[in-house]
Amino acid sequence: MANVVVVTSGKGGVGKTTSTAALGAALAQAGENVAVVDFDVGLRNLDLMLGAERRVVFDLINVVQGVVRLQQALIRDKRIDTLWLLPASQTRDKDALTDEGVARVIADLRTRFDWILCDSPAGIERGATLAMRHADGAIVVTNPEVSSVRDSDRIIGLLDAKTEKAERGERIAKHILITRFDPARANRGEMLSIADVMEILSLPLLGIIPESEEVLRASNLGAPVVLSNPGSAPSRAYADAARRLMGENVDMTVPSEKRGLFTKLFGRRAA
């Protein structure tokens, strides 16, 4: 049974695209057939994060408009055979996406993949509601700060109202993914704690991704972080989150970088 999951947040720049690429790659590494779909029409990024930007010929809008078939637009990842990208258009705007067209593409994807991860644009407008429209589940990406959490709360309300499932009176499975978490800053009270975020959003936690420069390095390399540096803290956190998404029970920890002796001895002082 295919699983359509929207990666959404309300607020921009919190790590949706990073998380879509990393979770997609981690699921594919676990042997699942995965399509990642870029719904951020006009601001596409997912192709860059997967290093596929020079292989984009057709895009989601071409498929939605029936100009090309789905197979012509899907791009297979060079590193993992079971990971595919359906890119967004960079030159068109989201009005070119029709409800019926998107419904048709998602239905088609369902027949070919185990997982369809939809990278939502920021905001609560049409682009974001189209990305969530056909989802069975949602990953709500949140940074541990007040405005991000409030926007996530808003998006959760929309997930319970504007999705097809919600309109049929069903609930879509929703998870929180906390990204850019910095334990030292949280301890100093400069960020919301995990407990605060969970209390406010009251939904199950899919994972906690630490703030890490590995993430930026990965996007510059055009590889999801789980491939560019599998042993790094954010990679391990994304791999754990992917296993939880597949229904495994994995203890919740905040992976941290292995520190050298020097930082062990002196790193504390800053905290």
Added chain:
Amino acid sequence: MHSQVRPRPVHFRGRSYLAFALAPEPPVTDWLADLDAAIQRSAGFFAGRPAVLDLANTALSRADIVPLIKELETRDIRIMGIEGADPADFGPGLPPVLTNGRPASGREMVHETSQAKASEAKTPDAKAKPQPQATEPQPASLLVENPVRSGQTIYFPNGDVVVLGSVGSGAEVVAGGSIHIYGSLRGRAMAGANGNAQARIFCRRIEAELLAISGYYRTVDDLEVDLRHRPVQAWLEGDVMLIAALD
């Protein structure tokens, strides 16, 4: 039979909504000043809500109405219809003239997004179902089992609202009666919305943005620091809103 080319039927569905009725009284400039005072006291209360202009008390012509609607728009009040006027006097370019409005009393729960299941429980359409009020006993309270999320409004003018979860920052609960929140209150709670000064607000943990009872407002900026994050109740004594810890 040429039924092959029969046009597809077009479906219309009736929907009814709850709107505020604003009834200007002459002189309109004074009335606008009163309105401004009310808005001052209850910042954001009308903002973006649909409103109907009830002209029964006035003898305003089309030429007067246009500037009045502009005035209201500058206050973020959008007029969706006109009541108490002769449709013949109000042609195109003005909101439609509505008839058959009645004071709100039906069970009402407004979700920000009209698609929501929750919003299906709205005032029954007056025409479609004649006098449902007279035959069905009205529920006196509304139980909300899910958290009220940012951007959502629960509106229940008929009685008490009980929320089992939390009310998020940027969410709002408006009740004719009292409001009971078993989670945290981070958004707005407005009890006694129809002028019931006996209404109270209870919550398990207060971090609210705004409390209101019967039109009297308090932001929680001026809440005593030692009450924050505690279970509290709020009530009116005369025109003073009191807030006290429950633990």
